[in-house]
Amino acid sequence: MTINISRRGKQSILHIFLFILVILNIFPIFWMISSAFKLPNELFTRDIYLIPHVPTLDNFRTVIEEYDLLNWFYNSIVTTLGIAVTQIIVSMLAAFALTYYKTRFNAFIFYMLIATMVIPFQVTMIPNYILTSRMGILNTPAAVIIPNIANASTFFFIRQHVSGIPKAFFEAAEVEGANSFWIFRKVVFRICQGAILSMFILCLIDGWNQYFWPLLVLSSSEHQTLTIGLQQFLDHETGNRWGPFMATATLASLPMMIIYGFIQKNIIDAFVGSGIKG
Amino acid sequence: MVVKVENRSIYARRAQRRKTTMFFIYLLPALVTFILYKFWPILYSLILSFFKWNFVGSMKWNGLNNFVEMMGREAFQKATVNTFLYMIGLFPFFMVLPLLFALMLSNIRSSRFQNFYKALLFLPSILAFSIICLVWMWMFNPQFGVLNNILELFGHEGFAWLSDKKTAMFSIILVSGWKHIGTNMILFIAGLLCINKEYIEAATIEGANGWQVFWKIKWPLLWPTTIYILITSVIFAAERAFTPINILTSGGPSDATTNLSHIIYVFAFEYFNIGLASSTAIFTSIFFLIITASLIKIAGGLWHYDD
Numbered sequence: 001m002t003i004n005i006s007r008r009g010k011q012s013i014l015h016i017f018l019f020i021l022v023i024l025n026i027f028p029i030f031w032m033i034s035s036a037f038k039l040p041n042e043l044f045t046r047d048i049y050l051i052p053h054v055p056t057l058d059n060f061r062t063v064i065e066e067y068d069l070l071n072w073f074y075n076s077i078v079t080t081l082g083i084a085v086t087q088i089i090v091s092m093l094a095a096f097a098l099t100y101y102k103t104r105f106n107a108f109i110f111y112m113l114i115a116t117m118v119i120p121f122q123v124t125m126i127p128n129y130i131l132t133s134r135m136g137i138l139n140t141p142a143a144v145i146i147p148n149i150a151n152a153s154t155f156f157f158i159r160q161h162v163s164g165i166p167k168a169f170f171e172a173a174e175v176e177g178a179n180s181f182w183i184f185r186k187v188v189f190r191i192c193q194g195a196i197l198s199m200f201i202l203c204l205i206d207g208w209n210q211y212f213w214p215l216l217v218l219s220s221s222e223h224q225t226l227t228i229g230l231q232q233f234l235d236h237e238t239g240n241r242w243g244p245f246m247a248t249a250t251l252a253s254l255p256m257m258i259i260y261g262f263i264q265k266n267i268i269d270a271f272v273g274s275g276i277k278g
Numbered sequence: 279m280v281v282k283v284e285n286r287s288i289y290a291r292r293a294q295r296r297k298t299t300m301f302f303i304y305l306l307p308a309l310v311t312f313i314l315y316k317f318w319p320i321l322y323s324l325i326l327s328f329f330k331w332n333f334v335g336s337m338k339w340n341g342l343n344n345f346v347e348m349m350g351r352e353a354f355q356k357a358t359v360n361t362f363l364y365m366i367g368l369f370p371f372f373m374v375l376p377l378l379f380a381l382m383l384s385n386i387r388s389s390r391f392q393n394f395y396k397a398l399l400f401l402p403s404i405l406a407f408s409i410i411c412l413v414w415m416w417m418f419n420p421q422f423g424v425l426n427n428i429l430e431l432f433g434h435e436g437f438a439w440l441s442d443k444k445t446a447m448f449s450i451i452l453v454s455g456w457k458h459i460g461t462n463m464i465l466f467i468a469g470l471l472c473i474n475k476e477y478i479e480a481a482t483i484e485g486a487n488g489w490q491v492f493w494k495i496k497w498p499l500l501w502p503t504t505i506y507i508l509i510t511s512v513i514f515a516a517e518r519a520f521t522p523i524n525i526l527t528s529g530g531p532s533d534a535t536t537n538l539s540h541i542i543y544v545f546a547f548e549y550f551n552i553g554l555a556s557s558t559a560i561f562t563s564i565f566f567l568i569i570t571a572s573l574i575k576i577a578g579g580l581w582h583y584d585d
Contacts, residue, residue, distance in 0.1 A: 014382055015391065021379065022398045025460070029401065031424060032413045044422050046430065090307045097304035101297050113308065116316040120517050120566050122542045123559045126326065126552060127319035130333075150311040180300055209406035211521050216547070227408045231525075234412070242416050249409045256404050264397045267404065271461065272468040 032253070036060070036246040043243055059247035069248065071222045072229040075141060076208060076252075079225055082145035083210075084203035088196060091155040095162035096184050100170060110159075117152040121212065129216055143217040144210070144225070154199055157274040161195035162188055198270035201259070205267075208256055226252040320563070326556035333550055344557040354558060356533045357541040361565075363447065364515035364537060371455025372462055372511040373504070379459065380466035381492070396467070400460040407457055407518075411525040414453045415440070418526070440527050443534045450522045450535055454514065462507050469503035470496065505573055512569050516562060538562045 035043060037055040063069050094113065098106055128147045137143045165188065173183045189196070211227045218224045221232065230252065233245035260267055302309075327345070330338040348354050379399060386392040402410065417424050418439035426436030439449045473496060481491050520539040523529055529536030529544065536544070542562065546555035 010385075011387055014386055018379075018382060018386070018395045022395055025399050025456070026401060028410065028413050028417060028456070029405070031417060035416070046422065046427055048424060048427050048431075090311060093304045094308035097301050101301035101304075103294075103298045103301050105298075105301070109305065109309075113312055116312060118567060118570050119316055119320065120513075120539070120559070120563050122517065122539045123323050123563045124316060124319035125542070126546055126556060126559065127322035128315055130322075131314070131319075146311075147315045150308070150315045155308065180304075184304075205404050209408070211406070211408040227406050230409060230412060240416075245412065246416070249413060252409055253405050256406075257401075260401065260404050264400070265393075268396070268400055268464055271400075271403070271464055 029253075032246055033250050035242065036250040038243065038246075040243060059243040060251075062241075062244045063248050063251075067232065067244070067248070068222050068224070068229060069251075072224055072226045073251075075218075075223060076225040076227075078141045079144040079210075079214070080204055080207035082141055083148045083207035084200050086145060086149045087151050087154045087203055088158065088199055090149050091151070091158040091199075092162070092188070092192075092196070093184070094155060095159035096188050098159060099163045099165065100180060100183070113155055114152055116150065117156070125213075125216070128213075132217055138217050139220050139223040144214050147213065148207070148210075153274060154203065157199055158192070158195065161192045165191050195273075198266060198273060201263070201267055202270050202274060204259070205256055323556045323559050326552055327560050329553050331552040333552060340553055344553040345561075348554055348557050348561065351554075353529075353533045353536060353541055353544070357536045357538050358565075360447070360535065361516050361537045364451065364519055365511060367447065367451040368455060368458075368511050368515060371451065372458055372507055372514070375455070376459050376462035376507075377466050377500075379463045380470060381496075383463070383467060384470050396464070400464055402457050402459075403461040403464075405457075407521045408525060410457060411453055411522045414449075414456075415526055418449055441531055443531055446527050446531060446535045450519065450526055453522050453526065454519060458514070465503050465507060466500065469500045473499045505576060509570050509573050512566070512573070516566060538565070 034049075034051055036059055037057070038049065038052040039054055039056050039058065042049045042052055042054070098110055124147075132138060132143050132147065137146075169187050169191070170183060173187055178186070209227065210225070214225050214228050215231075218228055221229065226248070230245065230248055233241045233248070235241070326337075328340060328342070330340040330344075383392055383395060383399075386395065420426055420436060420438045420441075423436075423439070425439065429436045437445050439445050477495050477499075478491055481495055486494065516537060517539045519537050520543065523535055523537060523540045524543070527535045529540050538558065539562070542555050542558045545551050545558060549555075
């Protein structure tokens with residue numbers, strides 16, 4: 001009996017503790033959403049309004065009327081999908097080559113690609129900026145997408161799954177007279193569907209949240225992505241426009257939060273499987 | 279007979295050659311992009327670090343002067359020291375708290391509650407860091423920010439969080455830590471799940487208490503996760519902290535919060551001193567390489583090629 005009670009006591013202490021932690025943890029997100037619906041008099045005050053007493057959509061209206069919000073959304077979607085799709089296809093092709101063909105270059109190329117994981121972004125930043133500007137694609141989605149194709153962690157994750165495919169599958173397909181591209185499309189893609197989907201979601205999150213590189217290559221407002229466009233609400237001369245900012249931040253976070261709401265278990269598992277991305 | 283054997287070997291060699299060709303065709307997109315955007319930039323950065331250049335105009339040979347100038351710059355010295363300070367400051371948020379949360383979560387009996395807490399604690403990890411930083415910036419606002427408003431309830435006058443030298447770095451660490459607690463917690467939970475329950479049961483039967491079980495069994499077996507997180511925290515301190523630094527303080531007040539990645543950005547895109555920026559970038563990557571290589575060595579290798 002006593003053991004039972006003390007166990008239950010321990011459990012409730014844990015629950016209380018974790019509950020407080022969860023509240024603290026999501027408070028900034030809650031505050032962002034709550035502030036998006038506040039009028040200036042509830043925003044710029046020393047009183048704390050947890051929930052707006054007079055909820056308003058004014059901030060959302062301001063954003064849509066005065067800023068390139070729709071462009072930002074469009075650009076974010078294009079660059080995010082572009083990054084996810086190209087990264088995965090290029091990684092799949094490379095992983096397939098390394099698994100299906102045995103040459104004396106295999107190990108060397110594998111290590112060569114993986115080694116890029118430890119190259120800091122700052123070293124590649126200036127040369128990549130120069131290259132991108134020489135290619136004449138500054139201020140286009142391609143400027144964000146192309147330098148992002150080379151991603152060692154995506155490659156590593158995909159390769160781990162592709163190399164796990166039993167050789168018998170390849171042999172069976174060969175006996176049937178299948179060529180390598182058929183095997184790539186029908187065998188590798190189908191078997192690795194789950195892994196591809198996990199990686200695709202991680203790439204989406206990573207692409208949607210990119211900040212440093214787009215900041216360098218997207219300077220004109222209409223071509224910017226959401227994360228970069230949001231900087232426009234900060235203005236040291238006229239003062240920061242926090243209301244419209246919170247509205248945009250809420251809208252920008254919504255897609256990922258919705259995806260997370262539906263498949264949070266898969267996302268968490270994918271994070272664990274690949275380490276941290278982004 | 280001899281002719282036949284030769285023929286066969288020619289066929290075999292041809293087949294192998296064709297295989298190698300196909301191998302490289304499939305690898306081509308990866309090789310081109312990795313070489314163009316990862317390997318060539320290293321070489322190019324190295325070349326640039328010996329020249330004086332401002333993006334336009336002609337490049338002038340500058341020998342090792344960029345490195346000499348870099349060493350002499352106060353901003354660089356501060357950035358290097360700060361990178362270490364970030365590593366130390368982030369330790370509780372990257373290691374201690376996530377591990378503590380992971381241990382607490384794994385002790386929750388009801389799996390429904392466990393998943394509920396886990397999902398909400400992980401939530402910040404999927405949001406854009408840049409957006410989150412701006413939300414915190416508003417919370418840090420000395421006049422109307424919610425943090426000072428809460429402090430006021432307790433009769434404290436509050437802080438000038440981001441513009442005061444004493445609190446600016448702490449504020450950045452707080453935001454970065456908050457963003458990563460959930461991520462690292464998830465990794466520790468995964469690590470804990472991998473531990474064979476029999477070890478723990480055996481130890482408990484032998485009379486070990488919870489504290490001993492943790493230090494003697496769980497902690498050593500979590501070593502790979504720990505090393506992985508240590509590496510990411512080094513990467514964070516030197517590189518990814520750019521986002522909160524650039525948004526929250528721009529490295530100020532008077533370079534108190536700058537780090538290596540931010541100072542490279544400032545040298546390149548604010549001073550347009552490409553030589554100086556490149557030499558700092560080279561320094562950063564060597565710095566990086568030494569620390570990660572030694573950590574990986576301690577861990578006994580994280581990646582290995584196997585057929």
